[in-house]
Amino acid sequence: MTPFHLHHKTILVTGASSGIGRQTAISISEMGGILVLTGRDEKKLKETLALLKGSGHQLFAADLLIEQQRTDLLEKLPQLDGIVHSAGIVKTLPIKFLDPEKIDETLNINYEIPVLLMAGIMRRKKLNAKASVVFISSIASQHPYRGGAVYAGAKAAIEAFSKSISLESSNGIRSNCISPAMVKTPMYEMSEQKVSKETMEAHIKQYPLGVGYPEDVANTAIFLLSEASRWITGINITLDGGYLLEK
Numbered sequence: 102m103t104p105f106h107l108h109h110k111t112i113l114v115t116g117a118s119s120g121i122g123r124q125t126a127i128s129i130s131e132m133g134g135i136l137v138l139t140g141r142d143e144k145k146l147k148e149t150l151a152l153l154k155g156s157g158h159q160l161f162a163a164d165l166l167i168e169q170q171r172t173d174l175l176e177k178l179p180q181l182d183g184i185v186h187s188a189g190i191v192k193t194l195p196i197k198f199l200d201p202e203k204i205d206e207t208l209n210i211n212y213e214i215p216v217l218l219m220a221g222i223m224r225r226k227k228l229n230a231k232a233s234v235v236f237i238s239s240i241a242s243q244h245p246y247r248g249g250a251v252y253a254g255a256k257a258a259i260e261a262f263s264k265s266i267s268l269e270s271s272n273g274i275r276s277n278c279i280s281p282a283m284v285k286t287p288m289y290e291m292s293e294q295k296v297s298k299e300t301m302e303a304h305i306k307q308y309p310l311g312v313g314y315p316e317d318v319a320n321t322a323i324f325l326l327s328e329a330s331r332w333i334t335g336i337n338i339t340l341d342g343g344y345l346l347e348k
Contacts (some may be wrong), residue, residue, distance in 0.1 A: 104276055104328045105129045105131040105319070105328075106133050107134035107183075107330065108133035109125050109182075110133075110134050110135065111135075111136075111137065111179055112129055112134050112135070112137065112159065112182060112183035112184065112326060113137040113178065113181050113185070114137070114185045114187060115137060115139050115165070115186050115187055115214075116130070116140055116188030117140050117146060118138075118146050118149060119145055119269070119273075119286070120206045120239075120315060121126055121147045121187050121284060121315045121319070122187030122188065123145075123152075123208070123321045124315030124316065124318070125315070125322050126149055127149070128316065128319035128322075128323055129319075129322075129323060130154040130158070132327075133155065135157045135158060136153055136158040137161065137175060137178065137181070138158065138159070138160045138161070139161045139162070140188065141163070141164050143163065145158075146162055151295070160205075161178075163174075165218060166214060168258055171214075171217065175218075175222065175227070178225075179229050180227060180228075180328075181228055182229050182232050182233045182277075184219075184222070184233075185235070186215040186219075186234070186235065187211060187237045188210065189192070189211045189300045190206075190210050190211065191252055192252065193215045193248035194207070194251055195247070195258075203251070204251055207252055208255050209255065211252065211255035211259065211260065212259055215236065215259060216262055218252075219234070219262075220341070227273070228270075228274055230274070231272065231274065232273075232274075233277070233330070234263070234266060234274070234275065235259070235276075235278070235279060235317065235325045236257045236277040236278045236279070237279055237322075238260050239280055239281065240281065240282045240341055240344070241280075242256035242257040242260055242280060256280075259278070260280075263278050263337075268335070272279065275325075275326050275334035275339070276328075276334060276335065276339070277333060277334060277335065277336050278337040278338070279318060279321050279325070280303065280337050280339045281340040282342065282344045282345070283304070283305075283312045283344075284313040284314065285312055285315070285317060287313050296319075307342060308342040308344045308345050309342060309344075310342035312342065313342055317340055321338055321347065328329055
């Protein structure tokens with residue numbers, strides 16, 4: 102049997118209601134995995150659930166910024182063989198317009214939630230031996246953009262946190278990051294509405310392999326969750342279609 106399969110592995114996916122999180126859940130189910138889905142929008146989570154292959158999947162709608170809801174989720178979680186932290190937001194915030202509220206909004210979702218969730222999971226020993234943790238980061242962590250100071254900082258912090266998990270874990274538990282460039286998700290569609298068509302087309306031309314799709318990120322997550330990557334921990338895989346080659 103291929104080492105890339107996920108049969109008999111139970112995997113939690115956060116932000117599973119849309120975009121990369123939804124596709125990652127679907128792709129994991131196609132590789133034999135059993136999903137635990139979480140996100141804030143129960144209706145959209147149910148839509149994701151209906152798209153999964155196989156059986157035994159679970160759904161827990163929760164706002165993980167609310168401590169009681171996070172605790173409830175942690176108590177209900179089964180033993181896990183993998184986690185994909187996909188929940189996140191992107192906002193353009195020029196430095197001169199930053200204030201505590203705007204900083205907290207971005208940091209809380211992109212950094213605080215996955216950190217506190219992982220802390221709770223590890224305290225409760227919910228990770229099985231040889232489990233794999235995957236964080237969805239961004240090329241912005243190493244290549245910031247105008248208006249992206251807080252977002253880039255949050256992603257850089259989550260990459261450091263992932264390495265800390267690798268250092269502190271035992272029993273073969275691994276932690277890695279995936280850093281995509283532009284991926285065609287609902288966030289991409291929002292960007293198309295905010296800038297001119299010419300601006301978007303000029304940006305897309307900088308990708309030798311074109312912009313990415315959620316499936317490209319999901320396939321990389323499957324690799325990191327599977328036994329095929331059993332000797333890999335504490336790294337960050339860049340997915341950019343060649344965008345950074347000339348940067």
